[in-house]
Amino acid sequence: MSQQIVFVQAPSESLQRLQAENAQLQRYLAAQRSVIASLERRAGRSLESMGVHVKQLTSAFTDPVKWDQHLESMQNEVDRLCDLISDALLLQKLEAGKVDLKLEPLNLKLVLSSISRHLLDPKDGSATRFVSKVDPALPIALVDQELTEAVLMDLLARGLKYSDASFPVVLEAEQVDDRVHVCVTAPKICSSWE
Structure with missing residues (x-):
């Protein structure tokens, strides 16, 4: 009677590391594809909107x-497209490691309060559109303060500039597991075309 012996080799440490790196890549x-698809959609919407405005400019x-309204709408789309290109370039620089990050432990609640405090009481007498929903128990986060403040201030400014003036712009921050989720929500302007 013959017996067969089968040796099963346990995955080596280097193979496991390679598999983990492959999964991470x-x-x-997948994240890159999602970002690119989102950028393509947004650029497409801006270009389509600009085409509509050009047609309406010629008829107005x-x-x-009407000429001034369509020209202003066209300028808003140009501004949005410029912002999108700027964001894409910054993202590319971040991914390429061309932006030096100065990570430091920061109290995000204080940072969020300092960049948005002026929005709670507009000096021009207009109605307050800003709503802050920041969890008072946010943990200390390891972030680049200057870059974080710049990005959030830009998001808030764009939200107020490009959204429907009859709806609020909301800044939310909450801890989810070991991360802090910060979200700026602003309803899009709903335009009607003639």
Whole structure:
């Protein structure tokens, strides 16, 4: 009677490390595809909107009020597209390691309060559109203060500039597991076309 012996080799440490790196790269690639698809959609919407405004500009040539409205809408789309390109370039620089990050432990509640405090009481007498929903028990976070403040201030400014003036712009921050989720929500402007 013959017996067969089968040796099963346990995965080596280097193979396990390689598999973990592969899984991480696959997640990174999926995230990249998602970002690129989002950028393409947003750029497409801006270009389509600009095309509509150009057509409407030519038909509104004799009506100065309509001309100014369409020209202003066109400028808003140009500004949005410029912001999108700027964001994409910054993202590319971050991924390429061309932006030096100065990570330091910071109290995010204080940072969020300092960048948004002026929005709670507008000096021009306009109604307050800003709503802050920041969890008072946010943990200390390891972030680049200057970059974090710049990004959040930019998001808030864009939210107020490009959203429907009859709806609030909301800044939310909460701890989820070992991370802090910060979200700026602003309803899009709903435009009607003639």
